[in-house]
Amino acid sequence: MPAAQALDAATRRSLALLLAGALIPLAGCTSGEGGGPSSEGGGSGAARDVPHLDREQVASGRTLHWAVDSLPPTLNAFQPEADATTERITGATLPSLFTLDSAARPQPNQDYLKSADITAREPRQTVVYKLNPKAKWSSGRALGAADFKAQWKALSGRNKSFGAARNAGYDRIQKITKGANAHEVKVVFRKSYADWKSLFTPLYPKAVMTRPESFKHAARKSLPVSAGPFRVQKVHHGDTSVELVRNGKWWGDEAKLKRISLRVVPRDQRREALRKGELDLADVDVATVRSIVRAHKGGDEDAKSGKREGHSRKSAEELRAQAKRDGQLRHVAVRHAFEPAYTQLALNGAEGPLADERVRRAVARAIDRDALAKHALRGTGLPVKSLGSHLRMIDQDGYADNSDALGKQDVESAQSLLAEAGWKDGGAGSEPTSGADAKKGEHAQKDDKSDKGDDQKKDGDQKKDEKQGKGGEHGTDDGKQGDARENHAAGAAGAAAAPAAPVGVQEAARLAAQPLTLSPVTAGQRASLMTQAARLELGEAKSSGSASEVREARAQLTEATHARAGADELRLLSDGGAKVQRMKAGKPLTLRFVLPSGPGSEPIRATGTRIAKALTRIGVRTKMKQVPDEEYFAKHITTGDYDLAIYSWPGTAYPATDARPIFAKPAAAADGSLLVEQNYTRVGTNQIDQLFDQASKELDDGARNDLIKRADARIWAAAGSVPLYQRPQLVAASEKVANAGAFGFETPRYQDIGFEK
Known part of the structure; x- marks a missing residue:
């Protein structure tokens, strides 16, 4: 059953994180200014x-060109599609009563x-807001109780017609009234609410x-009035940009920038836009970061760096030529947090x-979470x-x-839990397939040499992929023939290295049918040959116009996908610690x-x-299945x-408010389905729900x-979710950009952003 409507925005954010790239390994970047440490000592300095x-020291005037992923579907932050x-737009143009520092x-x-402040806790929690008398909407009307109440x-x-x-x-507020004067607002809660500052x-x-009508339409395409350092001038659907200009009615520090241009630039096009000087600030991917690093080094990368970045076959002259082409990127810095x-x-x-907690x-x-974090965050x-x-990030206050x-990680304990749950070894004994015991397998997983060997093999595959015009740590679809479904199936089947040179359809089919030695390498080769043969057959079938031949070729492509899955299983089983x-x-x-x-995953x-x-x-x-990004959440996760x-x-x-739906115990709906929220x-468990409920009401x-x-x-003990690592945030910024970069939790102070004099 879909998540509750009230939670759609957070689910979309999770999807956006996926589409933006789950993690971005970085070859080198600038050092950053650390934020405030957590009260629990979790501070990372990043x-x-x-x-x-x-x-x-910041110049007045100029325009900041800031990349965004899409035009806003609405300017109402409380609509499901926001x-x-x-x-970003509302942060620069509307009141934020509370902002966040770097420790959240x-x-x-x-x-x-x-x-x-909270002025009373009994019999009802009461909060009195004393507003800045200068705070006014651009229409000239002062902010007041009427805005809070609406x-x-x-x-x-209570009124479902709004569709918030x-x-x-x-939903915990009982009433809102004017306070002692026009600049005070008194909010009385019917039920205590700890996160009232949100x-x-x-x-x-x-x-x-x-x-409801104005809620749905008045702020969809424009903002009727503003009350921030900037106002929305126009949303340009033609060139996909949003123009924010100084708000002449703003009472605070005047915005240093004359204009902020939020431009829709796909992530794979941002490197070129930065190179041309068309962007000043942008979240970027690993390829862009590597280009920036290369431009700063002038192509003089050592062998170790080149190998790590997949450039070991490039000469120093080629790297220098690439750096020369990157040009403007020498004036771009990388901010990371x-x-x-x-x-x-x-x-x-x-x-x-x-379904069994023991399993x-x-x-x-x-799994070794430390080892996974080491690999994921390396570089x-x-x-x-x-x-x-699950509830606080590393640098967050209270972490x-x-x-x-x-x-x-404890392999022996894991094996005992499986045995207790009734899952017994399927063979005659419990020895690993290679004769090594489970503990050795555990140590092997932690062994950097073993990891290095895996990485070298993957580097080899990557070099073959790059030769065919592909990218990615483990390879992606290596052909563009056929429709999207065929390409997806072929991508899964063709992840391993293919032959160095194409062969004819007859030869590929003959080789694929040969009884090769049952080993991970040869099984992978066979799967690649089967994929190539199926693609060639499909191309010829489509050219002939024969529906039956197309069906047969597609069936061969499906068989190749299964062969790839089998080869992957053999590769996993070939490890010395496999049981x-x-x-x-x-x-x-x-x-x-x-x-x-x-490609970003x-x-x-x-x-x-x-x-x-x-x-x-x-x-x-494990039976690995790769699905298109756009189907990952909609058709599988949710x-x-x-x-x-x-x-x-x-x-x-x-977290007491926002994280509760992610870990709430699913409940049966009236129609018999399962209401899972997020x-x-x-x-x-009931205990988790009770603790969230208590935390949401606790004012201390x-x-x-x-x-x-x-x-x-309790969430850790239930073992439904295992946090692995906190994601990196990489931002490319023109070297003169000031007071902007990788913000982390911190709320940007838009009026201070600008360019160094």
Whole structure:
């Protein structure tokens, strides 16, 4: 069943994280300014990377060209379709009563608030907002209780006609009235709400919030009024950009920039746009970062760096020539920090083997999270550290590592848990297939030499891929013949290295049919030959116009896909620590591992491969399935069509509210279906729900943090979600850009952004 409507925005954010690339390995970048450390000592020193200049050192005027992924579908941040571009626009143009610092601590925004305090806890929580008397809408009307009241009624959930994306917190308000004067607003809650600082940000004028019709349309394509340092001048659908200009009615520090141009630039085109000087600020991918590094070095990369980046076959002259072509990139810097988002392994506990908590815990204990983080974050310039919390990020205030509730990697413990759950070794004994014991397999997983060997093999595959015009850590689809479905199937089947030169259709078919030695390498070669033969057959069949020949060729392509899956299984089983597959009631322990297939998802697939390899050491096999990115969430994650999956969730400054739907225990709906909200693992407990409920009402910060830690420990113990690592945030910025970069949790101060004098 789909997630509740109130949670669509967060699910879209998770999808956006996937499409933006699950992780970006970095060959080299600038050092950053660390943010404030967590009160629990989790500070990494990489909470933010924003070069700070005092306003006196920032030039007045000019236009900042800032890349975005898409035009905003709406400018109403509380509509279900609002996206990251909506958030960026509203942050610059509408009131934010509280902003976040680098440790995700809410801070009152003095441009709008003189103060905001809880003035009573009994019999009802009461908050009094004392507004800055200068705070006015661009229409000239002062911000006041009428705006607060209209927004509360629109978002409370009582009137379903508004169709608001969320009502958390607003549904706990009992009444809103004017305070002691026109610049005070008094909010009385019918039920205590700990995250009250999250409310009324952004704040919309009452004209947008009064009626369902105005809520849906008044701020969809434009903002009728603004109350920030910038205002929306126009949304250009022709050249896909949004123009923000200085707000002449703004009472605070005048914006240093005259204009911000938010331009839609696909991520694979941003390197060229930066090279031409068409962008000043952009989130970027690894290819762009490598080009920037190469341009700064002038192509003089040493052999180690070249090998790491997949350029070992390029001469120094070629690298220098590339650097010369990059040109303008010498004037671009890379800002890097930990993004407030994390990548997790999801274990679907709705049915099958993973419905048993012992099996989930065994799977979780079989993997080495530290080793996965090391591989995933290698070369990013960020501290290599696995994430120990579902509810707070590493640099966030209150962060604590609660993973001990699940336990560290322990192969013997994982095997015992499987045996306890009834999954016995399927062979005559419990020895690994190579004769090595499970403990040796565990040590082998941690051995850097073993990892290095794997990486060298993958580098070899990558070089062959690059020769055919492909990219990616593990290879992607290596041909463009046929329709999208055929290309996807072929991509999965053709991931291994193909022959150096094409062969004819007759020869490929003959070779594919030969009885080759049953080894991972030759099985992979056979799968590649089968794929090539099937593609050639399909091309000829389409040219002939014969429907029967097309069907036959497509069937051959499907067979090649199965052959590739078999070769992958052989490769996993060839590891010295692999055990005989476990069985129960005559059924093998096989888990469906669904991963995205898109070109930005190579790191996710690399992590998935390492996890699958680790699971072979406890006798668990995985059936890997790659699906198009656009289908990953809609057809697999939200519907529960998977056993194992990897995807990301955004972090939040308000976990008691925002994280609850992700871990809430699924409940039966009236029609008999399962209401999962955003808990796509379908794993939850009454205790977790109770702790979230208590935390959402606890007004004492210390007591609330304790409840959040306890909830996190319970989530770890349930083993439905295993955080692996916090994602990196890489931003390319023109060297003169000031007060902007990789913000992390921190709220940008738009009026201070500009260019150094």
